[in-house]
Every structure is written in structure tokens, then in C-alpha cells.
Amino acid sequence: MLAEGRAIDDSVLVERLRAGDEAAFRTLVEALDPVLRRVAHTYVPSDAVADEVVQETWLGVLNGIDRFEGRSSVRTWVFRILVNRAKTRGERERRTVPFASAFDASREPEVPAVDPGRFEAVDHPLVPVHWAAPPDAWRGSPEARLHAAETRAALTAAFEGLPPAQREVVLLRDVHGWTSVEVCNALDLSETNQRVLL
Incomplete structure (x- = not known):
């Protein structure tokens, strides 16, 4: 694990976590959280469920750190917790039907979830326009941007x-x-x- 640019030995990290050191836990979360979210998403159907699985993983780490035996690295141990929880949650999610699917959307009138006027100009000097999506800086030619977007979409x-x-x-x-x-x-x-x- 890394903290402020230097490596922390796993045994030192485990001792700090067992002692309740918040800085050590924050270091671990900052190092692994983005990867945990991506891996969780391979098992579960949505970002929200992936976030829940990652939070459950961190709770499992906090509750189980005293039982950590050191037979693997801390990172490997955390990922085993995540994979086990994500597999269980993914199987459970596949067996459920979303509540919204019980309603026939064709019978209901189409009403926007958010007032469309929210994204129109307002007469306020500090907030002249609400952006639905802020504009990007234009780097390179439009063709290069389009090619990059198409390549990214194909890879994804x-x-x-x-x-x-x-x-x-x-x-x-x-x-x-x-x-x-x-x-x-x-x-x-x-x-x-x-x-x-x-």
C-alpha cells in the first residue's frame, strides 16, 4: 500500500488498522476503492449496487481485520471479501424483479422526471444558464475527437x-x-x- 508516496508494509498496515488508525484505513480505501468498484460492477447490474457491495466490503474489512491471518497480502484479502460479496449479491439481484417493471409504462402519460425549465436560461446575473452537461474543452480536430470517441465506445x-x-x-x-x-x-x-x- 502507498501513503504519501512511500510504501507501507502489510504487517505495519494491519497493526495500524487493528489499532483503529483512521489514516491507515483512509490510505487503504483511497488505494483500492476505484478498482473495487470496477470489479464489483462485473458481478452486479448497476452502479448503485456496485457501490453497496464495495461499502459492504469495507465493513467486512473493518469487522474482520482482527481475524486477518496474513497468508496473503492485504490487497488480496480485501479483493477476496469483495468477490465473495459481489457474487452473492449478483446472484440475488438476478433473482429479483424491479418494482417499476410491474407497471405498464404505456398506460401512463409521459411526464418528465425533472422540470425541463430547469435547464433553460434564468434571469440571474450569477447563474445565467444551467447546463445539462458542461461543455468540454476542444482539443485536437473534431475528426480526432470523433475517432477517439468511436474507439472508446468500441473498446467499452x-x-x-x-x-x-x-x-x-x-x-x-x-x-x-x-x-x-x-x-x-x-x-x-x-x-x-x-x-x-x-
Whole structure:
């Protein structure tokens, strides 16, 4: 783990977490939270559920740090907690039907959820316009921006089309730069199985 540019040994980090050191916990959260959210999203259907799974993972870390045996790195242990909770939650989410789907949307008149006037100009000198999406800075030519957006969309579609197990391995190895051993430990895979998934 990293804190203020220097590495913290796992044993030191565990001792600080067991002592209730908030700075150590904050360091751990800042280092792992974005990756945890992406991995959780491979198991569950929405951002909101992925956020809940990550929060449950952090609660599991806090409640279980006294039982951490050190047979793996802290990062691997946290990811095992996440994967177990995300798999359970993903299976449960697939068995439920959203409440909104019980209603026939065709019978109800279309009423916007937010007043459209909210995004029109107002007569206030400090807030002349409410933006639905603020404009981006234009870098490069319009063609280059369009090409980059199309490439990003194609890569995202291809990545999301992968089976969840393969998506996890690619995310951790190629996007986050984890070693083969770390990925195998975190996802409880054999080296051979990982190579097949890549």
C-alpha cells in the first residue's frame, strides 16, 4: 500500500488498522476503492449496487481485520471479501424483479422526471444558464475527437461483452497492472485458468 508516496508494509498496515488508525484505513480505501468498484460492477447490474457491495466490503474489512491471518497480502484479502460479496449479491439481484417493471409504462402519460425549465436560461446575473452537461474543452480536430470517441465506445462494448470471469482478469491484469500471482490469489484462480481467461 502507498501513503504519501512511500510504501507501507502489510504487517505495519494491519497493526495500524487493528489499532483503529483512521489514516491507515483512509490510505487503504483511497488505494483500492476505484478498482473495487470496477470489479464489483462485473458481478452486479448497476452502479448503485456496485457501490453497496464495495461499502459492504469495507465493513467486512473493518469487522474482520482482527481475524486477518496474513497468508496473503492485504490487497488480496480485501479483493477476496469483495468477490465473495459481489457474487452473492449478483446472484440475488438476478433473482429479483424491479418494482417499476410491474407497471405498464404505456398506460401512463409521459411526464418528465425533472422540470425541463430547469435547464433553460434564468434571469440571474450569477447563474445565467444551467447546463445539462458542461461543455468540454476542444482539443485536437473534431475528426480526432470523433475517432477517439468511436474507439472508446468500441473498446467499452467489447470489454462489456466479455464473460464476467474474463472481464475481471483483463481488468486487473491489463488495466490495473496486477501481477499474475496477485490476480490468481485475489480471484482464487489457478495459473492455467488465468491464462485461458486471458
